[in-house]
Amino acid sequence: MARYLLTRLGQALVIVILVTLITFVILHFLPGGAARAILGKEATLEQIAAFNHDMGYDRPLWEQYALYLQRLVRGDLGYSFQLNQSVAEAITQRLPKTMVLSLASTALAVVIAIPLGVVQAVRRNKWPDYTINALSLLAYATPIFFLGLMMIILFAQVWPLLPPEAPQGFTLGEVLADPAGLVLPTVTLAVLTVAVYSRYVRSSMVDNLNENYVRTARSKGLSEGRVIVGHTLRNGLFPVITLLGMYLPALFSGALVVERLFNYPGMGLLFWQSALKRDYPILLGVTLLISVATVLGALVADVLYAAVDPRVRLKASRS
Amino acid sequence: MNDQTRVRGLWRNGLEVFVDNRLALAGVGIFVLLAAFSFLGPLFYSSDQVHTDLANVYLSPGTAGHPMGTDGVGYDQLGRLMVGGQTSIVVGLAAGLLATVVGTVWGAIAGFAGGWVDAIMMRVVDAMMSIPALFLFMLMAAIVTPTVPMLIVIIGAFAWLGPARLVRGEALTLRTREYVLAMRGMGGTGGRAVRRHIIPNAIGTVIVNATFQIADAILYVAYLSFLGLGVPPPAANWGGMLSDGLSDTFSGHWWLLYPPGIAIILIVLAFNFIGDGLRDVFEVRLRRR
Numbered sequence: 001m002a003r004y005l006l007t008r009l010g011q012a013l014v015i016v017i018l019v020t021l022i023t024f025v026i027l028h029f030l031p032g033g034a035a036r037a038i039l040g041k042e043a044t045l046e047q048i049a050a051f052n053h054d055m056g057y058d059r060p061l062w063e064q065y066a067l068y069l070q071r072l073v074r075g076d077l078g079y080s081f082q083l084n085q086s087v088a089e090a091i092t093q094r095l096p097k098t099m100v101l102s103l104a105s106t107a108l109a110v111v112i113a114i115p116l117g118v119v120q121a122v123r124r125n126k127w128p129d130y131t132i133n134a135l136s137l138l139a140y141a142t143p144i145f146f147l148g149l150m151m152i153i154l155f156a157q158v159w160p161l162l163p164p165e166a167p168q169g170f171t172l173g174e175v176l177a178d179p180a181g182l183v184l185p186t187v188t189l190a191v192l193t194v195a196v197y198s199r200y201v202r203s204s205m206v207d208n209l210n211e212n213y214v215r216t217a218r219s220k221g222l223s224e225g226r227v228i229v230g231h232t233l234r235n236g237l238f239p240v241i242t243l244l245g246m247y248l249p250a251l252f253s254g255a256l257v258v259e260r261l262f263n264y265p266g267m268g269l270l271f272w273q274s275a276l277k278r279d280y281p282i283l284l285g286v287t288l289l290i291s292v293a294t295v296l297g298a299l300v301a302d303v304l305y306a307a308v309d310p311r312v313r314l315k316a317s318r319s
Numbered sequence: 320m321n322d323q324t325r326v327r328g329l330w331r332n333g334l335e336v337f338v339d340n341r342l343a344l345a346g347v348g349i350f351v352l353l354a355a356f357s358f359l360g361p362l363f364y365s366s367d368q369v370h371t372d373l374a375n376v377y378l379s380p381g382t383a384g385h386p387m388g389t390d391g392v393g394y395d396q397l398g399r400l401m402v403g404g405q406t407s408i409v410v411g412l413a414a415g416l417l418a419t420v421v422g423t424v425w426g427a428i429a430g431f432a433g434g435w436v437d438a439i440m441m442r443v444v445d446a447m448m449s450i451p452a453l454f455l456f457m458l459m460a461a462i463v464t465p466t467v468p469m470l471i472v473i474i475g476a477f478a479w480l481g482p483a484r485l486v487r488g489e490a491l492t493l494r495t496r497e498y499v500l501a502m503r504g505m506g507g508t509g510g511r512a513v514r515r516h517i518i519p520n521a522i523g524t525v526i527v528n529a530t531f532q533i534a535d536a537i538l539y540v541a542y543l544s545f546l547g548l549g550v551p552p553p554a555a556n557w558g559g560m561l562s563d564g565l566s567d568t569f570s571g572h573w574w575l576l577y578p579p580g581i582a583i584i585l586i587v588l589a590f591n592f593i594g595d596g597l598r599d600v601f602e603v604r605l606r607r608r
Contacts, residue, residue: 011442018446026458141534141587143541143558146580149565157569253453257542271454275461276547283461287454294449 004306012299019291023284024068028061037280038081077285082277087285091267095289096172098266102255105186106244109193114237116194117201121236122228124206136195144254148188148261155184166264175265185262189254193247200243205236238309245301248294333600343596349589353582357404366398369553377567380574388574390560391567399555400578406556407586410470410540415533417475422482423525427517429483430490431509441487448480453542460548467550470543474536482528489521523601530594534587541583557583 035048035057043051052058056067071078077087120129139147156164166185167178175182208214209232217227252268259268267286274282306312337343372393380388380396387396429440447455459473490513493499499516503509518525541558543549549559557579564576 011445014442015446015449018442019449022446022450026462029462137588137591138584141538141584141591143538143545143561143580143583145542145545145565146561146583149568149576153568249449249451252451253542256451256453256457257545260546271457272546275457278461280461283458287450287458290454291446291450294451298449 001306005303008299008302008306012295015295016292019288019295020069020072021065023288024065027068027280027284037278072288077288078281080274080279080282082274082279083282087281090270090282091285091289093170094265094267094270097175097264098255098259098268100172100175101182101185101189101258101264101266102251104182105189105193106251108186109190109197110240110244112190113194113197114201114233114240116198118205118228118233118236120198120202121205121209124202129202132198136198139191139195144188144192144257145261147191148184148258151184151188164262166259166262168263168265170265185258185264188261189251189258192254193251196247196250197240197243201236201240204239205232208232208236211235238305241305241308242301245298248297252290252294336600337596340596340599342592343599346589346592346596349585350593353404353586353589354408357401357408360401361398364398364401366395368394368398368402368555377570377572387578388572390563390572390575394553394555396574396578399560400557400582403555403557403560403579404582406467406550406554407537407540407558407583410467410474410556411533411537411586411590413471414474414478414536414539415529417471418478418532418536419482419525419529420479421475422479423486423518423521425479426483426486426488427490427513427521430487431494431513431517433491433494437487441484444480444483447477452477452539453546456539456543457546457548460543465543465548465550467554470540470550474539478532478536478539482525482532485524485528486518486521489524490517493517493520523597527594527598527601530590530597534590534594537583537587537590557586 035051035055036043039047039051049058056064059067075088077091079086080090083090116132120132123129152164155162162183163178163181164184165181167175167181169175169177209228214227214232217231218224222230255266256268256271258264259266260272263269267290270282271286273279274286372389375385375389375393376391378385378389380386382388385395385397387400389395390399425440425444429437432440455477456473459476463469463473465473493516494512496516499512502512502516537558540549540556541561544556544559545562545565549562550556552559560579561576561583564572564579567575
């Protein structure tokens with residue numbers, strides 16, 4: 001296990017370094033460079049030169065990259081001149097709210113997707129399977145903002161049960177104080193996730209239902225319910241752990257759209273506002289942070305998977 | 320001669336399997352209809368999609384001369400759906416194909432080379448994959464002004480990662496097959512192995528994946544438009560029309576919202592159906608017989 005952990009950690013570290021390299025390269029490919037992007041069109045050449053000197057942008061590239069890494073390690077993601085606050089601070093204020101949205105919708109999605117996938121696997125190629133499959137395909141094909149709007153029309157306009165807007169507020173506490181407002185954004189984000197997860201649970205369950213141990217369980221007279229819940233489900237759910245990690249990028253992308261649609265003051269909304277204002281320090285900071293979160297999430301998922309399933313770590317350390 | 324009949328037999332067999340899948344046929348049908356509507360429609364139904372007509376905004380469907388009404392600046396909605404469809408379909412197809420070609424070449428080289436080259440090439444893929452796609456697209460769209468060719472390049476430049484992983488996996492198993500080893504033993508080059516054996520053998524997986532790439536690309540264009548970084552007017556695409564329609568919903572202008580929304584859902588579904596059908600054709604092991 002220790003060996004597997006080390007290999008996997010090393011890989012994650014390499015990926016994180018490559019991601020910093022990508023954001024660094026993008027920073028340098030900005031039209032007119034970072035100075036032009038921050039100081040604006042009217043800045044004189046002297047101002048730009050002074051800015052470049054202050055920020056160290058006139059030094060050799062490798063030195064700049066080293067400096068960039070040094071700053072990152074100290075938690076310095078840069079400074080947003082448009083918000084007049086440090087990128088790290090702007091992100092810290094919004095990150096918890098995005099975490100709440102993502103975690104709540106993932107939890108909801110898992111709770112719905114597992115029974116759906118199991119039903120599909122048990123009744124495969126019969127009408128329950130076809131119906132659920134058709135619905136998840138439909139959910140997948142619908143742009144998430146269109147789906148969210150349908151939700152708003154249905155549950156805030158036709159039957160005014162819920163507020164059409166996400167809770168507003170600066171702190172996490174203020175957001176959590178209005179749980180009704182969180183329902184529609186959470187459900188919208190969860191629908192797409194359910195579609196992906198239930199497919200995965202289905203195929204994993206189908207694989208397991210064909211295994212010999214299931215036949216043994218049946219032949220020793222266990223009820224079908226115990227075979228499915230007690231034996232197959234336990235094994236069938238292991239791969240879902242990895243999916244939780246793999247699905248993170250799509251989840252964050254979805255959160256970006258949902259936060260914009262419901263005006264939810266999280267990191268996605270911050271990113272969107274910054275993109276329209278061309279606030280590059282924020283854009284690069286958020287991109288970097290969210291990518292590192294993705295890498296870490298995938299790492300945690302893989303390690304958990306290896307912890308519950310010894311076959312995985314054996315295979316990995318052999319190759 | 321003999322060779323030719325065998326090859327035709329294979330294709331004919333594949334075609335039969337594809338035709339057996341009714342959803343796949345429906346997918347082809349939907350795609351052909353939507354493409355004909357978008358590209359041939361303007362030949363039969365002309366409307367001005369460049370100049371605004373501020374005297375005739377928000378006309379309801381059924382108004383003389385505007386069977387599907389007009390939008391907030393007076394564009395004819397039916398004509399706009401045609402023009403918007405052209406962009407959505409062209410960007411989807413082109414970005415999907417670009418991603419597929421780049422990904423296939425990258426994955427084939429990495430998988431065939433193995434060792435350090437493979438490790439480095441695949442870590443690059445891992446790194447880019449860990450940046451959520453929409454964030455990357457928005458970052459790029461904030462840097463360059465989005466035009467149709469630019470959108471294709473932006474989406475294609477980041478969507479190739481999936482096919483690269485797939486083809487690399489195929490290449491890893493293919494390169495140790497006897498016929499590849501035999502060719503290498505006779506002095507064949509690595510390039511020849513990639514071109515003549517690895518890519519042709521992985522082509523089934525690649526084609527199936529390409530259809531899903533196209534569907535995803537169409538959705539990405541819609542998302543970018545929704546986030547305000549699509550192609551600026553007077554150009555149109557279904558995603559942009561849909562997101563413009565969002566703000567009109569509560570004023571009761573339903574005809575600006577549902578038609579582009581349904582068009583996107585239909586075309587994404589169509590490519591998914593086609594992809595499933597093609598999978599039946601190429602992945603013999605999964606065939607339900």
